[in-house]
Amino acid sequence: MHSTIVAPNNSDGSGNIAISYLNRVVDGQHQINPWRAVDLSHRLPRGGFFATSSDLVRMGLAHLNNNYLSEQVRREFSTPQRLESGEVNEQNYALAWLYGEWPADGVGLARNINHGGVSRGAQSFLAVFPELDMVIAINANIKTASYAEFSMLDEDILQAFIE
Secondary structure, three states, rough: OOEEEEOOOOOOOOOOOOOOOOOOOEOOOOEEEEOOOOOHHHHOOOEEEOHHHHHHHHHHHHOOOOOOOHHHHHHHOOOOOOOOOOOEEOEOOOOEEEEEEEOOOEEEEEEEEEEEEEEEEEEEEEEEEEEHHEEEEEEEEEEEOOOHHHHHHHHHHHHHHOO
């Protein structure tokens, strides 16, 4: 990872950090305004880093490399955790990842592990498709009305590459 930055407060004016924006709908009109400076250092155990999509793809590709993670560790990372009842948790949370799958034309089930999140004025999503040897990273320097719709963009991107 070449361009990942630990918890910057805001754009430093160098052009290396995008300005974050908030999209609000007021009286049916979109108002897009720069987000205020935010200190994300308290999130470092689980986030708070600024990364490019290219760096996120590099990290995802490392998860496909046996020299980085063994098959057993990858399996443990991607296996949804079971509750005390023995049932798989309804969100399909694994260890730091969510497990997902959906039908995709040309490949059958598109099985993946993914992780994403929303911060003040930005959002990211990373999906690793081990069976397809593919990684998709999506970043936006704006918070959209629906993170769920944003996080499902990987399905359209994957389908475009399959076709």
